[in-house]
Amino acid sequence: MEFETVIGLEVHCQLATESKLFSGSATQFGAEPNTQANIFDLALPGTLPVLNEKAVAMAVKFGLAIGAEIGKHSVFDRKNYFYPDLPKGYQVSQLDYPTVGKGTLSITLDDGSEKIIGVTRAHMEEDAGKSLHEDYQGMSGIDLNRAGTPLLEIVSEPDLRSAKEAVAYLKKLHSIIRYLDISDAIMAQGSFRCDANVSIRPVGQTEFGTRTEIKNINSFKFVEKAINYEVRRQQELIEDGGRVVQETRLYDADKDETRSMRSKEVANDYRYFPEPDLLPIVIDDEFIEAIRAQLPELPDARAARFVGDFGLSDYDAGVLVASREMADFFETVAQRSGDAKLAANWVSQDLQALLNKNNWELSESPIQAERLADLILRIKDDTVSGKIAKTVFEAMLSDESSVDAIIEAKGLKQVTDSGALEGLVDQVIADNPDQAQQYRDGKVQVIGFLVGQCMKLSQGKANPAQINEILRNKL
């Protein structure tokens, strides 16, 4: 039987506010335990929530970026459950009236076509603390620094049909969030977390199959692996005559498998009700329009502009706009060097390879946009060849001086003086009489070998086009 996979993702994104959603405690990542947990976060009696305006603004900004309906009247609800890292005994969330309603984003499939993925909603809620289960006198340790950090939970429609599509959606979402600068969105630090609802159904069937929810997926790579594992598991189960049970499963990256979480007793009976400590949030047009005015150019629009203004291919443009920092970097290089195509090649190939190799963030690269543009300018004015430019690029890693100073100091300047080049060519002809004769006899492809010899003799510094011309004339 042929099956179709159906996936919906729930993404929890920590909003990058200075203070918590309902209290004035700090939200820095990695602080000493409980140094950012104060009376409200600890749920001491008599404390009351006061909503952070920035968090609301960030949620609205996200909503506008995905063309969503903005809830002008949104309401917080209590989601009740007991767990020690949730001191109040309930999480303040939004159930029926979220701040962000239906929206869409588009992903690019392998064949280059676009697919629109529905976003059901995005609601604000508070994060829980952390439980540490190492042995503390046979007890669990609780760190409430994270308790109350604002989260935006972004729920997709079950529109995704493969693990690859799920990853493409997640990457697109991540890119938009980074462009909007509303979250650090670092999966490894938990500021961007993904749960996947996965089901399968026979091709042609319209009803959905029973789904499982996979938790604990903390990298883009694992999203794909976890979903693929789960799809295989469900398929084998059904083919063996079994049934998929609706449950929550944890992904174990070490074993590359999902396994059933011992279901929380009387699970999912959260007894939601409106949070009496908070009044309805009313968002007016003025608030929304002020945020709309601050929206940056988003990745899709930017890619289209790169194609239109700079003549880049869709593929190159897509690679360059994936992160806002990379796109800014490229634009600086392209403008300063006046050569977008070369800029695109150097940024997406040489620079990217450098970052990957050293595991650097773009900001950590010793070669920043201005110097890379200067190097491209020296290729364009024939001071160095494309090949020697790679040597200069290498030298720039350990040498902070200007491109010109490095070229000068290392003697890498391209030799364009025709007198010097002629001498070089004469010597190569004299050293390789056989090949020279072959050329004269009509075996013109030998010219490649002779040019190569000249380049070698010049240690790569000769201008190959000039060499080629002089050789042809002399022979």
Added chain:
Amino acid sequence: MAFDKSEVEKIAHLARLHLSSSESEEVAARVSDILGLIDKMQSVDTDAVAPLSHPFEAVQKLRPDVVTEPNRRDELQALAPLCQDGLFLVPKVIE
């Protein structure tokens, strides 16, 4: 709408409340009475009325995103029965 003892026990468990068997029965009877009243209220036509999320005719005030709370861990942990390495200790919980 009748509400039986087993439902009371389930909700009491979710709320981590301990009720004796006779208390559960008594609560079931009282909650059934309240639900009876609610049943009566359900018969009112409210189609044209927007749901009320809060009894006050007011909207939420927002606060600027500023850190106002200092680190008071030592004072706060002095209230807790047991702490170690800056963590609050609680009976072991593992899902």
